[in-house]
Amino acid sequence: MTMLVTGATGNVGRHVVDLLARAGVDVRVTSRDPASLDLPAGVAAYRADLTDPKTFEHALRGVEKVFLYTQPTGIDGVVEVAKAAGVEHIVLLSSLAAAGRDPDHWIARYHRMAEDSIERSGLSWTFVRPGPFAANSLQWAPSIRAGKPVRLLYAHSYLSSIHERDIAEVSTRALLRDGHAGARYHITGGDSITQAEQVALIGQAIGRELAFEDLTGDDARAVFHERIGSRLQELVRDGIIGRTDAPDIVETRIRYYVEALEGPVEIDRTVEKVLGRPARTFAEWALDHKADFTN
Numbered sequence: 001m002t003m004l005v006t007g008a009t010g011n012v013g014r015h016v017v018d019l020l021a022r023a024g025v026d027v028r029v030t031s032r033d034p035a036s037l038d039l040p041a042g043v044a045a046y047r048a049d050l051t052d053p054k055t056f057e058h059a060l061r062g063v064e065k066v067f068l069y070t071q072p073t074g075i076d077g078v079v080e081v082a083k084a085a086g087v088e089h090i091v092l093l094s095s096l097a098a099a100g101r102d103p104d105h106w107i108a109r110y111h112r113m114a115e116d117s118i119e120r121s122g123l124s125w126t127f128v129r130p131g132p133f134a135a136n137s138l139q140w141a142p143s144i145r146a147g148k149p150v151r152l153l154y155a156h157s158y159l160s161s162i163h164e165r166d167i168a169e170v171s172t173r174a175l176l177r178d179g180h181a182g183a184r185y186h187i188t189g190g191d192s193i194t195q196a197e198q199v200a201l202i203g204q205a206i207g208r209e210l211a212f213e214d215l216t217g218d219d220a221r222a223v224f225h226e227r228i229g230s231r232l233q234e235l236v237r238d239g240i241i242g243r244t245d246a247p248d249i250v251e252t253r254i255r256y257y258v259e260a261l262e263g264p265v266e267i268d269r270t271v272e273k274v275l276g277r278p279a280r281t282f283a284e285w286a287l288d289h290k291a292d293f294t295n
């Protein structure tokens, strides 16, 4: 059985590669810069870009299953190339937003474009839809390493952050075993705590009390805009959002933080159903990432 992993340098993809290689699968990966990859023995790397589907023709020859990173630009072409190569099943790294209440949300639209294309293709699929990644907290690492307070947008808002290894394990299970075709797996972390509590847990993991700044209202808007401004420009360029959508995106995120101040968010049990054990907690993630937060 030959499987191809896209996004193999990513938070999730790198674990999918390791898990498949350890399971004895013939694994290939693609990257836009394969020379930069550090891969387990026996894993072959191909240069390919999801926005340019024909670059996948070579890499997909003889492949039966694919772990696919979402990139709506070029998705129809990639799916076509996969079908022509004889691929049977695609596991898509989607997002919980794709199942959300707001059909106009850009993250939902972004992932739905890929999901819809795969559904239309007639190929067998599994959509893995994670909530917020615990790995998003790595953006705090430079401040923590420098001994500065962490800037939190609505520090007391709750979220249920998922460990990237849980996302990878669910995805790998869907690649290795039958019974996952047509499933949309909504997955969250094993607990729901505030961002301030997450910072405290990172502090416990590295043995140091950490300070944070609580940014709300216009201060939070400004910092959020600063963080995602260049990403929004890319989305406008790729036609995923309109030129005038950016202010709405900022307001939607602020609304989300304010709603999340009310209390813990729902924890989904899908990880447990699929893997037979509960999802990892944020405290476990912080211990696994101690090195990222220390000099």
Ligand SMILES: NC(=O)c1ccc[n+]([C@@H]2O[C@H](COP(=O)([O-])OP(=O)(O)OC[C@H]3O[C@@H](n4cnc5c(N)ncnc54)[C@H](OP(=O)(O)O)[C@@H]3O)[C@@H](O)[C@H]2O)c1
Residues within 6 Å of the ligand: 006, 007, 008, 009, 010, 011, 012, 013, 030, 031, 032, 033, 048, 049, 050, 051, 069, 070, 071, 093, 094, 095, 096, 129, 130, 131, 132, 133, 136
């Ligand atoms: N962060 C969250 O809270 C969250 C929540 C739900 C869903 N998600 C979704 O999860 C995904 C991010 O996953 P991640 O954190 O594992 O990724 P990541 O660490 O951001 O890495 C991105 C990966 O995607 C690959 N990639 C990007 N553009 C590509 C292209 N045009 N062609 C081929 N490969 C491309 C990169 O490969 P090369 O650079 O090697 O080519 C890299 O391996 C996104 O789709 C995001 O929307 C994120």
